[in-house]
Amino acid sequence: MDHDCHRIPVKAQLATQPLGIAGIVTAARRNVLEIIPELATRQPMVSGKVFRRWHMVMDPDGLRHILRDRVDDYPKSEVAKGVVRPAIGNSLFVAEGSDWLRQRRTAAGAFTSRAIRRIGPVMTAAAERLVSRVKSAAPATLDMCEEFTAATFEVISDVTFGDGVGMQRDLVNRAISSYLAGAARASVLDIIGAPAWIPRLRTLVTDPAVRDMKRIAEQVIAQRAANSENDGDDLHSLLANGLDPETGRPMTRTELRNNLLTFIVAGHETTTLALTWSLYLLAFDQQIQDQARREVRTMISSGRLSAADISRLPTIRQIVLESMRLYPPAALLLRTSRVQDEICGREVRPGDMMMLPIYALHRNICYWDNPDGFEPQRFADSKTANSPAYLPFGAGPRACIGSGFAMQEAIILLAALIRDLHFMLAPGQQPEPVMVLTLRPRKGIRFNVAPLG
Ligand code: HEM
Numbered sequence: 045m046d047h048d049c050h051r052i053p054v055k056a057q058l059a060t061q062p063l064g065i066a067g068i069v070t071a072a073r074r075n076v077l078e079i080i081p082e083l084a085t086r087q088p089m090v091s092g093k094v095f096r097r098w099h100m101v102m103d104p105d106g107l108r109h110i111l112r113d114r115v116d117d118y119p120k121s122e123v124a125k126g127v128v129r130p131a132i133g134n135s136l137f138v139a140e141g142s143d144w145l146r147q148r149r150t151a152a153g154a155f156t157s158r159a160i161r162r163i164g165p166v167m168t169a170a171a172e173r174l175v176s177r178v179k180s181a182a183p184a185t186l187d188m189c190e191e192f193t194a195a196t197f198e199v200i201s202d203v204t205f206g207d208g209v210g211m212q213r214d215l216v217n218r219a220i221s222s223y224l225a226g227a228a229r230a231s232v233l234d235i236i237g238a239p240a241w242i243p244r245l246r247t248l249v250t251d252p253a254v255r256d257m258k259r260i261a262e263q264v265i266a267q268r269a270a271n272s273e274n275d276g277d278d279l280h281s282l283l284a285n286g287l288d289p290e291t292g293r294p295m296t297r298t299e300l301r302n303n304l305l306t307f308i309v310a311g312h313e314t315t316t317l318a319l320t321w322s323l324y325l326l327a328f329d330q331q332i333q334d335q336a337r338r339e340v341r342t343m344i345s346s347g348r349l350s351a352a353d354i355s356r357l358p359t360i361r362q363i364v365l366e367s368m369r370l371y372p373p374a375a376l377l378l379r380t381s382r383v384q385d386e387i388c389g390r391e392v393r394p395g396d397m398m399m400l401p402i403y404a405l406h407r408n409i410c411y412w413d414n415p416d417g418f419e420p421q422r423f424a425d426s427k428t429a430n431s432p433a434y435l436p437f438g439a440g441p442r443a444c445i446g447s448g449f450a451m452q453e454a455i456i457l458l459a460a461l462i463r464d465l466h467f468m469l470a471p472g473q474q475p476e477p478v479m480v481l482t483l484r485p486r487k488g489i490r491f492n493v494a495p496l497g
């Protein structure tokens with residue numbers, strides 16, 4: 045082969061030797077991925093003790109045990125929930141037990157494949173605005189992470205708040221970014237279980253921006269309820285009208301607010317990153333970019349790209365899936381053991397921290413051929429995306445409720461962009477994958493963008 049497949053796209057520097065306390069603290073502050081031992085890409089499970097006992101589980105049976113079969117014995121870690129609770133309250137993402145189950149059942153109707161198809165036009169419109177913004181700037185060097193952030197925010201704020209929020213939309217966007225940046229800084233030491241006496245870079249206080257964000261959400265909810273604007277197809281209407289099939293109860297106003305904000309927080313940056321890394325990989329491998337463009341141009345030569353077109357774009361889907369394998373936006377899931385147990389023959393005690401390093405799972409040589417290579421065609425076989433070693437959206441009852449939404453959006457946006465524009469990495473671009481809540485390129489990624497005829 046004379047093309048790029050023998051080259052390796054950027055990857056994180058995992059720990060090649062055990063890190064002491066000082067090493068862990070320094071590494072975690074720099075990049076949480078650096079606390080993952082390289083061994084986690086070669087073994088099914090790695091255990092240790094730094095501040096407290098921890099286990100990293102990559103073994104598919106072990107993951108199934110934690111995420112699917114024994115969910116109640118392995119709740120989400122308090123640390124992970126504490127980071128987001130001030131902004132999104134006890135929403136679907138945070139709640140446990142019967143409170144979680146009731147919210148999940150009530151929200152399910154808003155995420156059926158039919159419901160997601162119906163919000164396709166919002167995604168198509170955002171894709172068209174994105175393409176025209178980028179086209180009017182091209183030829184140019186652009187940070188596409190910023191462009192995707194704007195486009196995915198348009199989509200999620202449209203379907204949660206509607207277009208009535210106008211100027212307030214920017215305020216919500218700024219509030220969320222500022223909150224997440226603070227939360228990320230405050231959380232890294234908590235993620236590794238460091239005791240309270242180690243100074244945090246910033247203590248998490250309730251950000252005034254978060255108060256604004258909640259106030260705006262409440263105004264929108266009240267306004268839409270008063271004006272009977274809730275009979276549409278968007279997430280807001282479906283959630284406001286959704287009833288728990290077991291109890292027949294709708295969500296309370298506070299639950300509605302918390303969940304709408306959750307969808308914005310959980311769905312905006314993750315989808316941006318799936319897109320940014322996909323485009324990085326296409327710029328990295330020009331041959332695959334050409335092949336993907338040919339597919340889009342053959343299938344949908346001109347005009348609007350809609351949700352109905354997605355089934356005709358298998359290569360684009362494979363690229364998005366492969367990008368989330370190499371750079372899973374949610375690269376590390378955290379659980380706490382509540383029980384005495386055994387996983388992969390190892391003792392697990394109550395209180396042990398269970399780290400599920402999706403980044404290392406997706407590059408583990410026990411489960412993947414050429415794990416660091418960019419080979420989207422491996423997803424041509426649908427078994428790959430359903431494999432227990434591929435978990436970009438988690439697994440079991442707490443798996444991502446928005447996965448269909450995210451895939452539809454990512455495919456529409458990526459296909460629309462590459463149909464009309466050509467992307468190369470700007471000279472010297474060697475993005476560094478860094479985990480701060482999500483797996484991002486440390487300084488964004490700059491592309492040389494050129495229009496195509
Ligand atoms: C590429 C984009 C996305 C990725 C990679 C992603 C990933 C994930 C993962 C891994 C989880 C499970 C977390 C855990 O088990 O600890 C999760 C949960 C969740 N996600 Fe997503 N997500 C994405 C997009 C979205 C979107 C678009 C929405 C909503 C519109 C959303 C809403 C949620 C919610 C509400 C949960 C919590 C579900 C529960 O606990 O019942 N996500 N996501």
